[in-house]
Amino acid sequence: MKDAGRVPADLVDNGFYGQDIISVSQFDRDKLDYIYRVAHEMRVLVERFGSADLLQGKILANLFYEPSTRTSSSFMAAMLRLGGQIIPINNVQYSSVTKGESLPDTVRTLESYADIIVLRHPEVGSAATAAHYASKPVINAGDGVGEHPTQALLDQFTILEELGRVDDLKIVMVGDLRYGRTVHSLTKLLVNYGVEFAFVSPEILRMPDDVLDVVRQSGHAYTELDDVHNVIGDADVLYVTRVQKERFTDLAQYDRVRDHYIIDEELMALAKPEMCVMHPLPRVNEISYAVDDDPRAAYFRQMRNGMYIRMALLASVLGKA
Numbered sequence: 001m002k003d004a005g006r007v008p009a010d011l012v013d014n015g016f017y018g019q020d021i022i023s024v025s026q027f028d029r030d031k032l033d034y035i036y037r038v039a040h041e042m043r044v045l046v047e048r049f050g051s052a053d054l055l056q057g058k059i060l061a062n063l064f065y066e067p068s069t070r071t072s073s074s075f076m077a078a079m080l081r082l083g084g085q086i087i088p089i090n091n092v093q094y095s096s097v098t099k100g101e102s103l104p105d106t107v108r109t110l111e112s113y114a115d116i117i118v119l120r121h122p123e124v125g126s127a128a129t130a131a132h133y134a135s136k137p138v139i140n141a142g143d144g145v146g147e148h149p150t151q152a153l154l155d156q157f158t159i160l161e162e163l164g165r166v167d168d169l170k171i172v173m174v175g176d177l178r179y180g181r182t183v184h185s186l187t188k189l190l191v192n193y194g195v196e197f198a199f200v201s202p203e204i205l206r207m208p209d210d211v212l213d214v215v216r217q218s219g220h221a222y223t224e225l226d227d228v229h230n231v232i233g234d235a236d237v238l239y240v241t242r243v244q245k246e247r248f249t250d251l252a253q254y255d256r257v258r259d260h261y262i263i264d265e266e267l268m269a270l271a272k273p274e275m276c277v278m279h280p281l282p283r284v285n286e287i288s289y290a291v292d293d294d295p296r297a298a299y300f301r302q303m304r305n306g307m308y309i310r311m312a313l314l315a316s317v318l319g320k321a
């Protein structure tokens with residue numbers, strides 16, 4: 001915690017107050033249960049009242065160096081629904097970053113105006129660097145191919161809401177497991193539970209070793225395969241990802257793998273009647289539009305859950321939940 005041992009009397013000492021949220025490795029089961037409970041309350045709050053004034057007077061600096069639709073706008077919506085205000089910096093090309101300002105200086109500037117900073121940046125480790133220089137809390141909204149912890153939290157919250165549990169599930173992740181930061185974070189989070197993994201990808205897009213090490217060290221079973229037909233019938237969760245075009249240096253290589261997997265009605269006919277299909281979005285071609293009407297398609301509900309999770313995190317870190 002940045003203000004170690006100093007939780008003001010009018011704020012909640014919830015274990016999150018003043019903390020940076022940089023990696024899923026910060027969360028144990030108790031912390032996860034807490035955030036999911038608060039997120040559930042946020043859902044009820046939004047459904048009943050639309051908004052509240054919990055974060056009135058607080059300002060969020062939303063600093064995005066990479067494109068984003070859902071993460072950026074759901075953080076903004078989360079802050080606004082809790083009565084707070086935002087400084088949105090989604091076009092860093094119009095900020096002093098273009099003049100050569102460093103990340104530490106940009107962060108130190110924004111924290112003079114705001115109470116909390118949300119950062120998306122193309123470099124692995126950038127959120128940790130920003131947190132090091134900032135005295136206000138920093139939330140990692142994606143650091144290159146590194147982590148995307150708030151996405152992993154909303155993904156797991158979605159599994160809970162859709163299937164009622166996280167233990168004893170077969171989680172099948174499909175697509176770009178090499179560059180997809182969401183599957184890195186989600187895998188590291190799910191090792192807190194009794195799940196079994198299947199990682200489905202073309203050879204060149206395999207799950208990185210550091211993530212597989214976490215799976216191995218936690219004693220979880222996993223398989224790696226190329227053909228989704230061989231495993232879809234066992235999936236409780238089918239987590240589909242986009243091939244991350246922006247991370248390829250050789251676009252011919254991207255073209256060879258871009259449409260390797262397309263989840264369509266024919267494939268869905270092989271899946272269990274009770275399971276869910278997830279995707280962090282944006283979708284390119286990986287899931288056919290016909291699947292959207294299948295009740296097992298959870299990706300639009302998953303996207304909405306992002307706002308509840310981010311409301312829970314903002315309120316907790318600011319000591320109001």
Ligand code: ASP
Pocket residue numbers: 142148180181182241242280281282
């Ligand atoms: N929106 C997610 C991310 O920022 C997934 C993606 O871009 O494919 O990582």
